[in-house]
Amino acid sequence: MTTFQRYFHTIITEGGVEAQRDGAATIEACHLLLAVAAQEGTAPQRLLAEAGLDHQGVRAALQREFEHSLNSVGVSTAAFTMPRPSPALKRPSGMGASGRQVLDRIFTGNRKKDLRPMHVLIAILRAEVGKVPRALDLTGVDRAGLLARAVEDVTNTTE
Template identity: 65%
Template sequence: MRPFDAYLHAILTEGEAEARRDRSATIEAQHLLLAVAAQEDTAPQRVLAEAGLRHQAVRVALDREFEHSLSAVGVSAAFGLPRSSVLPGRRPAMGATGRLALERSFASAARKKDLRPAHVLVGILHAEVGTVPRALALAGVDRAALLARALELISE
């Protein structure tokens, strides 16, 4: 397996686990971002960490976005929501935003053999609207600067 294929496999596997943890039926862009942030000793993970986005910080930012979005319509997620059981064998499917992020990743490389781990992060960061850019903005992260840094990784 090429290094990129192994990396993509790790991202998809971890993204699926993140979706499960999130009680989500689908793997969305935010689950892929969490997966990227969890791949220790990879260039995209270091770029995120340099921007203050270690795995736990991404999770905190996403939780904050959820609470912030609910509060805009007067709803508080602060009440103690009982945790429901999860079906062990159920596999989350790729969701619309997850698919879009991957499509943008692949489209950002001229040829398939040029794909590198940073392309995945680039694909995720390309989204201008939705949960991920909102979470980054709320965390005070400059998405455009982060995207520029990820693009630098590709050209290095």
Template identity: 55%
Template sequence: MSAFDRYLQTIIEQGAREAQEDGSPTIEAHHLLLAIAADQESGTRRILGSAGLDRQAIRDALDREYEQSLSAAGVSLAAFDLPRPNRTLEPPARLGASARGALDRLASAFRKKDLGPVHLLLGILQAQVGTVPRALALAGVDQADLTARVRRALTDQDA
């Protein structure tokens, strides 16, 4: 197993715990992003930190995204006392569409032997629609700029 395979396995396992906490039946890209932000890997931590993102800031943005999505459907969290999501006994084992999309973007753009933690972050940030882009926008993060920082970090690694 390569170093990236071990890293990816760790992030997916942590993402599964994030999904379990959310009561989600699948591991989605935002769960992987939370796992990356909580991880101690210096390259991804530095890039996310440069945009003011740590695990808590991402969690807060995701909570705002959830509230805004409900509001768009005419549901106000303030008007209802919604229960916390049901935690499953076991973390989910399946990747959802957004997580699979992030991994597919990696596989189509890079050779497996070249992959590292920053590549996974790039795969997540390249999503044009979905929870992650909406949450980043609500957090005031310029997704295009953050993605460019990730690409520069990859270029610097290759130099």
């Protein structure tokens, strides 16, 4: 098994754990981003951490996006206490729409033998719409700059 295959398997598995924690029925891009941020010592995790997006930072950004979305339809989370999500009884194994889009971006246009762990982060950051881009934008993260650094890392790394 290659380094990428091991990393990819870990991200999918841990993405499922994150989805289960959130009570989600499927694995979405936000769960994959949380999994990437949790993989201590990897290049994608270090790049996220440098931007202030360790696992807790990603979770906080996603929470901010949730609250912002509710506020945009007139629901204020300050007016009441939201219950924590109930964890799902079992870990989801299926990908939701945004999770499938991440997978498509990883494997489209890349040769399998050239894939690196950073390709997962690149695929997540390339989303132009959805929960992850909104969360990062609300946090003030320079997504374009982060993406450029990730692409540069892949371009300059050989394995």
